[in-house]
Amino acid sequence: MKHRFKLFLPVFILIIDLLIDYLLPNTQGFTKPKIYPILLSILIGIYVILSILSIMHNKIYERLLKLSPLLSAVFIIICVWDLVTSKYNLLPLPYFPGPEKVFGDLFSDWSLILISALYSLRLLFVGYIIGTFLGFVSGVLMGWNKKIYYWLNPLLKIIGPIPATAWIPLAMAMFPTSFMASVFIIALAVWFPVTVMTSSGIANVPQSYFEVAKTLGADEKYLVFNVAIPASLPTIFIGLFMGLGMSFLTLIVSEMLGVKAGLGWYINWAQGWAEYSKVYACLLIIAIIFSTLISILFKFRDKILSWQRGLIKW
């Protein structure tokens, strides 16, 4: 009985949200069609379907039960947001639009947001791959070879700490297109943490692994590719995560400053027209895309480092 209450709590809250939105008048003025109540109804529908499925599948039941307090809290926050903005107009416009306005803009402007997202993803992807590749190569070389470390380390120490975004004015002048300039800046931002983590990972591989491999007949190529690199993969992945975070930051900033497309540009453009609801809509999309990318990297790591299962948790 207690569990059943917990399971259906999110639906009750969604229905309350819907009732409040229906019964109280809007004071902010809104567009048609009314997206927010439709969205709430869709959520109720999805949740009811999942609840019915959970009767048959124990796994869905347990996940739903685990998620329900969190979902309830989210739906309460949305309700409060609706009350303090659309219903009672407690926060100043245009900076704090209500859910109706934000979801409405998301719905009406979806094609532009989608195109912006695709532009951003293309830039992010190219920059991240190039930066990761170069960072990996320079990190392995530095971690393995003392001479290369001697010459590259000062460069890394001087260039690395400069925020990549500080290069934007120079990059815009040096590269023929703003796309290439942005790729350069993102790659630079990713290169630094990946290089540092890769080289320190390789330099910290226990000497005994190499000694054992040598007595088994390994040559230098084997030592690098089949001992040093796999042994330092856990550290290299920390660099990949740091690099991904840096790339998000750099992407949005460089799009706000120079590139004429992408989510960063969209935010800047919407802000220029004082359409803050579109800014919120875009932020929502950015949150979804970036957290998905991080989850993908986590999945990738879990697959590559499956041998670590039960050994390290982070």
Next chain:
Amino acid sequence: MVEVYKINDKLQGGAICVSGVSKTFESQVGSEVEALKDIDLDITPGEFLSIIGPSGCGKSTLLRLIAGLDRPDMGEITLDGEKIVEPHYERGLVFQDPTLFPWLNVYQNVESGLKMRKVNSRNDEVQDYIDLVGLRGFEKSYPHHLSGGMAQRAALARALVNHPKVLMLDEPLGALDAFTRIKMQDEIQRIWETRKTTMILVTHDVEEAVYLSDRIVVMSPRPGRIKDIISIDLKRPRNRSDEDFFRLKTEILEILNFIKND
């Protein structure tokens, strides 16, 4: 052309000759430590030799020199007449810490020995060695799921798969509990009898040395020297409660100054 061996192939060679070897290290405080001084030692093919002595007597250093991981300051070491200058798969080494590659499972760890020599591994060959050390059924396990004894068995299989002429064991059972250690001693003896590899065992454990060895080298520290070499002529398998066994054990403890003679 790389040779491919079968598990039951009898070995040729495996004679180690250490002549006039000295090795000095610089300690962390800057002073020089004579780890080994004027070591002469001949090991015959197929022999089981143990090296025993207190900490700092240079027994592990001697093993590293034979493995080719370090070079002697003076003198030279040969395997079948050829001077040792670098590590080679003909001289296998097993450490106290199994140092299995944690990113490879048991099968891949054993197979890695062959891969390093660029030999195309044959499935049955790797499996033979896994069976030899008694790890059948654990091929897919990763090292951190293995007990200390099992990990050390896997490390043994990995060293054996390359068919080394000499297998060096640097306190391989030091980290194991007493029961596992006795069991592993029998395993090592069984493998030695199957393969007739020359084995050099560094150990702290006098009983272990008497149980397994043809000869025991007793070393003394600062500088590391050979104090005595004792032949163990007991019939195998040896009985730990046997009178002669006990006498030899006592004799070695006396040489090591752990039992005082009045």
